[in-house]
Amino acid sequence: MPEYTILAVLSVLLTVAVERLWLRTGIFGxxxxxxxxxxxxxxxxxxxxxxxxxxxxxxxxxEAFSSGVRFPWDIPVEDFLFGFSMVTLTIMTWVRLGRRTTDEETG
Structure with a gap:
């Protein structure tokens, strides 16, 4: 499997692991x-x-570094995987920091 594809899949797996095992913001629900x-x-x-x-x-x-799968309009599927990871990590961090700030203000 090409390098870009492997890294894209790993980014998704790590993002999901960070949510499920560490941050536990509940955003997926x-x-x-x-x-x-x-x-x-x-x-x-x-x-x-x-x-x-x-x-x-x-x-x-x-193309030697990616799967070569493009959908739709010639978009490498890896771009969607990295996009998912970047946006999801940002939202998880935002939610987590927002909760910490709220907890500090009330506690």
């Missing part, structure tokens, strides 16, 4: 989180699609 992810991906598809389109790419990937 909330509608707000999934709506936020849908909004992120709704914007990611046209932007990433334009940047990576094979007909005139702005960003060029070395």
């Amino acid at each position: 909330t509608a707000k989180y999934w709506v936020a992810m849908a909004i992120v991906f709704a914007f990611q598809v046209p932007v990433d699609g334009w940047l990576t389109k094979l007909s005139a790419p702005v960003v060029i990937y070395d």
